[in-house]
Amino acid sequence: MTLSEYLDKLSALEAQAPAQIAGADSIDALATVKNALLGRQAGALTALMNALGELPKDDRRAAGAGANKLKVALEESLELRRAQLAAQAANSGPTLDLSMPARDRWQGTVHPVSMVIDEVVEIFRELGFTIALGPEAEQSWYNFGALNFPADHPAMDMHDTLYLGQDQVLRTHTSPVQVRTLQQYAPPIRILAPGNVYRRDFFDPSHAPMFAQVEGLVVDEGVSFADLKATLSHFARRYFGANIKTRFRPSFFPFTEPSAEMDVQCGVCGGAGCGVCKHSGWVEILGSGMVHPAVLENAGLDSEKYTGWAFGMGPARTAISRHGIPDIRILYDSDVRFLDQFGK
Amino acid sequence: MNLSHAWLSRFVPHGKTPEQVRDLLTAHVATVEGLEALRADLAPIVVAQVVASEKVPDTKLSFNKVDDGSGELLEVICGANNVVVGNKYPFARSGTTIPTGLKIEKRKIRGFTSNGMLCSADELKLGSDHDGIYTLDTDAAPGTPFLDVMPLGDVQIQLDVLPNRPDLLSHLGVARELSAITGVKLAAPKELADLPALGESLSQGEREASGGGISVRVEDSTDCPRYMAAVITGVTVCPSPDWLRDAVESVGGRSINNVVDATNYMLHGFGQPMHAFDKAKLGGAGIVVRRAKPGETLVTLDGSTRKLDPEMLVIADAERATALAGVMGGKDSEVTDATTDIVLEVATFSAKQVRVTRRKAGLSTDASYRFERGVDDAMVPQALALGAALLAQVSGGHVEALVDVGRAPAPRTPVTLSVARVARVLGDAVPREECARLLGALGFEVIVKGETLMATPPSWRHDVSRDVDLIEEIARLRGFDRLPDELTGHRPGSVPDHPLWTAYRRIRDALVAAGLHEVRPLPFTSGAGQGDITSLVRVQNPLAEDEPYLRSSILDTLARRAEYNLNRMQGHVRLFEVGSVFGAQPGKAPRESMHAALLVMGQRRPSHFTEAAPPAFDAWDAKALAETLAAAAYPGATVTFEAGSEAVLWRMLVGAQFVGEVRRVSLDAPVWASAAFGVELMLGEVSSASVAAAGQHAHGAVPPVTGVAALVQGTRVPQRFVPLPTQPAAEFDLALLVPDAVPAGDVEGLLKRTGGELLERVMLFDEFRGKGVPEGTRSLAWRLTFRHPERTLREKELEGRRSQLLKALETLGVRPRA
Structure with a gap:
């Protein structure tokens, strides 16, 4: 055998091997191909390598290098194909039951009341509101007096308000943040004040001694009741849907005048009347009104120059109604089986 | 406040349905x-026609065949003697309940089966007529609901009256509003149309007056600005006439007798509380409005004995208290069937x-509810005249005299x-004209001067003192729905987001x-386990x-x-x-601060079939969570963990400032529970100053931001880009025997300090005690990664570093594990 004959045989093997390797459609078939190429007994390349001795001595080195190179290439191709076939087998073979469950991680959750607060905050953020906070252990002047409560108002009674001292209460609403903000910052004011408030109410399915409120306040020159109505109606449409109907009813709060309560059409019955809306067709969402001039004056503002409006809403009520929670207590219990329901 | 639709219609003939009024x-x-x-209780009653009737021998009973519209004739036994064939009667089918509460069942009487009941007016609570069953004059077919043929459709309107509007606590008050809204004029209710005018003498005095055999004295006009009384003689106490009983019951009241019902009619009709005393039981025929004496007691109308004290105001006779002023009358002077002469009280109490009196006595009544919120003080004389005349009319009595102590309210x-x-x-x-018209319709006296209105509130409105109060009246009467609903431009607000909100x-x-x-x-907390209770x-x-108590730690709550x-x-x-704690x-x-805290216990991750029982949370998880929490709370700050003692695993510090801790949390836990770990971190004070x-x-003053609050407002320095490595890394492991007294952190610190600038990473990967490790030491193993930025490190260089490090470690008493 001459060198050129030898190299021709190598080339022929190099040309046919890829098709053989690619043609092997299982690990077993590939093993057969491998044996046919590189097998100790029957391998075509092995045979060629064994035949090196038949070549002239000077040609053996060149021929050997070519054979070795081919051997490495074939081994690589075979391994590549083997990996392919193995991966195919792993993905489709009977060893992996794909109906079995994923390896899960613990799901963290945002409290359902916080979710409502977030959504409210997000909508008012679009309208340029920022977030203000105030203390829960509050001076009674900020909680009552500054908000135009008369000195003997029943809300200040020990039956309704939790007292920490002579002039210190657990705030009964987030409205004290109005006065703090007005004293701290010059108008224009556009704030939301989310936070916890306290009442001397014992737990029942719809009452709790502490609950969250979201307060809103706008104060500037030329702010009107029409702005209040337009802004809060806009909020309702963004929150409850573009077609939601709202209505404003006369109401009373010592710190607003005029005062109005905003209802939206009942989402359950569409206004026809049902148990959820107490057959009125409407669901109360928030209390609101024009900031009473006395409140502006108590914060050192000129009540002729500035006007403003404010609102307050209870996110827990929205939360229990939209999640169908029958008893408000579960919002406080921190039962992990309840909290888990708000994941994913 | 419960209103009767029919009663309202008598005050203002508005012609609106209950739904429209609502x-x-x-x-x-x-x-x-x-x-x-x-009369929802009448809903099951239907019209039925008697088609045949025969007497049951030897009884008053009749055996009837009745058509109730069901298509089948029913056999019905009836005890009344006025059954007429062809007539229609109200009929209660068997299985229904009639207004008296009686459930009608199928019954066997004298061998006959009775399938329902023909009803009398009495049984339907339509009057006290016992003369047999109620004959209906109607063309309605049998089976028609009884309520469809009888005009019994009064509807109770339940109004939520807010504390600023006590004037709405009467039919007259609500009628005024309806009149202002609809433009229909107020009318005198027909039941009051032919009351006799009172021409009796009126004795008047500022502090006392007497007439008709009684004297009235008011000790303190601040407590009781006005006290009027009428003496009515020759009354007969008996059940009320139907219209009066209906009126009282229509607002949810209970009819007592003609005298009491008349006073309740005035309360619900005109908003003026009144009280009738039995004149004969007033000792000394005197009335004194005074503070109670120490130790005095009074048995009130509800039968309970009440201890009085000088903060409470009473109506007394010459000897003793006879009523809690403005709250409830006394049992001793109660009007009874034997009463013949009455003193009717109409007063204004502060x-x-x-x-105060109501709270001390611990009871609230329709009267106290109205006095506490405010009664129309200008109406007292008119209410007395009307009330006395009404009472006289329904009881057959005679108004003997009127007494008036006090003063008319200031204009x-x-x-x-x-x-x-x-x-x-x-x-x-x-x-301007519309403003004036709307206010005028509500009873304001309006004078227009150019573009300014002078509006004097009516006597029943005490909630109007500023211009915005008038604006509210205009806005609501005009209708909130008439205001534009269009978003307009606004200036941006001046208030930055509160840093604690963003931290949260x-x-x-x-x-x-x-x-x-x-x-x-x-x-809230019991205080147990929270240290010094004070x-x-x-x-x-x-x-x-x-x-x-209020918590001083969130971890306690968790x-x-x-x-x-x-x-x-x-x-x-x-x-x-994330919430408030208090000290x-x-x-x-009290000092209020915001904290953030977390608690973990149990499995570190959910079970999976590949790992049925994942490991439980341990101190290292808590430390990682503490790092996560601190990184979120204090952007850019470097938090160090200092070993704590007892339950405190680590104290967390920023510089020298203590900011929080990682703890083992001891719980009242069952044996199967795993250990609990907690982290609590301070976020800053929320001052109530x-x-x-x-x-x-x-405005303009900027309060200083210090301490933890400054950390919360910190910013992260932007991460500098580190070029990605182009050269291979070289690593070796150091398995070391570390004395128990030497913290791993010290060893690691030393490795980092002496490793040289090519040392890229030091990772602790094993801790072991036991076989082969001497007592008092543990084996700790670190993997050290070195990298030269420009070339491959040689084996020799690594060896050099290893021996250098081991040498340095000797200073800590640390040696390589053999």
Whole structure:
């Protein structure tokens, strides 16, 4: 055998091997191909390598290098194909039951009341509101007096308000943040004040001694009741849907005048009347009104120059109604089986 | 406040249905919370026709065949003697309940089966007529609901009257509003149309007066600005006439007798509480309005004996208290069937005084409810005249004399309103004439001067003192729905987001991502396990005596919540909260701070078939969560962990400042529960100090930001880009025997310090005690990674570093593990 004959045989093997390797459609078939190429007994390349001795001595080195190179290439191709076939087998073979469950991680959750607060905050953020906070252990002047409560108002009674001292209460609403903000910052004011408030109410399915409120306040020159109505109606449409109907009813709060309560059409019955809306067709969402001039004056503002409006809403009520929670207590219990329901 | 639709219609013939009245009142006045058909109990009754009737021998009974529209004739036994074939009667089918509460069942009487009942007026509660069954004069077919043929459709309107509008606590008050809304004029109710005019003598005095055999004296005109009384003689106490009984019952009251019902009619009709005393039982025929004496007692109408004290106001005779002023009458002077002469009281008591008396006595009545909120004080004479005349008429008595002690209220001061201000506040121009007309319709006396209105409130409105009060009247009567609903431009606000809010949002995002549940529990605590009890803030009037304190630690609250879960067999608990904690400061207001805290216990991850029992949370998880929490809370700050003692695993510090801790949390836990770990971190004070004095502001003043608050407001320095390596790394492991007294952190620190600048990473990967490791030491193993930026490191270089490091470690008493 001459060198050129030898190299021709190598080339022929190099040309046919890829098709053989690619043609092997299982690990077993590939093993057969491998044996046919590189097998100790029957391998075509092995045979060629064994035949090196038949070549002239000077040609053996060149021929050997070519054979070795081919051997490495074939081994690589075979391994590549083997990996392919193995991966195919792993993905489709009977060893992996794909109906079995994923390896899960613990799901963290945002409290359902916080979710409502977030959504409210997000909508008012679009309208340029920022977030203000105030203390829960509050001076009674900020909680009552500054908000135009008369000195003997029943809300200040020990039956309704939790007292920490002579002039210190657990705030009964987030409205004290109005006065703090007005004293701290010059108008224009556009704030939301989310936070916890306290009442001397014992737990029942719809009452709790502490609950969250979201307060809103706008104060500037030329702010009107029409702005209040337009802004809060806009909020309702963004929150409850573009077609939601709202209505404003006369109401009373010592710190607003005029005062109005905003209802939206009942989402359950569409206004026809049902148990959820107490057959009125409407669901109360928030209390609101024009900031009473006395409140502006108590914060050192000129009540002729500035006007403003404010609102307050209870996110827990929205939360229990939209999640169908029958008893408000579960919002406080921190039962992990309840909290888990708000994941994913 | 319960209103009768029919009664309202007599005050103002508005011609509106109950639903229309509801919608008008809700839109313009106060919210109607419900409408209730008053005779819903008659709903099951139907019209039925008797088609055959025969006497049952030897009895008063008749055996009838009745057509109730069901298509089948029913056999019905009837005890009345006025059954006429062909006539129609109200019929209760068997299985239904009639208004008296009796359930009609199928019954066997004298061998006949009776399938239902023909009803009398009495049985339907339509009067006290016992003369047999109620004959209907109707063309309606049998089976028609009885309510469809009888005009019994009065509807109770339940109005939510807010504290500023006590004038709405009567039919007259609501009728005034309906009149203003609809333009229909007020009318005198027909039941009062032919009352006799009173021509009796009136004795008047500022402090006392007498007439008709009684004397009245008021000790303090602040407690009782006006006290009027009528003496009515020759009355007969008996059941009320039907119209009066209906009126009382239509608002949910109970008919007592003609005298009491007449006073209740005045209360619900005109909003003026009244009380009738039996004149014969007033000792000394005198009435004194005075404070109760120490130790005095009174048996009130409800039969309970009440201890009185000098803060309470009473009506007394010459000897003893006979009524709690403005709250409830006394049992001793109660009107009974034997009463012949009456003293009718119509007075004004101070709201504050009635509240005190009511609270001390611990009872609230229709009268005290109205006095506390405010009664029309100008109406007293008129109400007395009307009430006395009505009482005389329904009881057959005679008004003998009228007594009036006190003074008429001062005239009201007008409120000035500029028309321009109306437009500014409402955002909608309301013409001067319309403003005047709307206020006039509500009883205001309006004088127009140019673009200014002078409006004097009517005597029944005590909630109007400023221009905005008038603007509210205009806005609501005109209708809120008429205001424009269009967003207009606004200037941006001047208030930055509160840093604690942004911190809360960062922390929440981080901890929810770490798989924890946000909670919002109550902050009350028993104080147990919270250290010095005097450092806790106590609620003066706590909801529960066993939890009278406010927490000083959120972790305490989370621990109680974890126990709650353990009690429900829930052992995998991962909770966090961002909220307030409180601390008492002697002589000062409580100190409030915001904290963030978390608690974990149980499995580190959910079970999976590849790992049926994942490991439980341990101290290292808590440390990692503490790092996560601190990174979210204090952007850019470097938090160090200092070993704590006992339950405290680590104290967390920024520089020298203590900011929080990682703890083992001890719980009242069942044996199966795993260990609990907690982290609590300080976020900053939420001060209740005054921003500025009342009536002042502090605009422009910037309060200093120090301590933890400054950390919360910190910013992260942007990460500098580090070029990606181009050369291979070289690593070796160091397995070391470390004496127990030497913290791993010290060893690691030394490795980093002496490793040279090519040392890229030091990773602790093993801790081992036991076989082959001498007592008093442990084996710790680190993997060290070196990299040269420009070339491959040689084996020799690494060897050099290894021996260098081992040498340095000798100073700590650390040597390589053989």
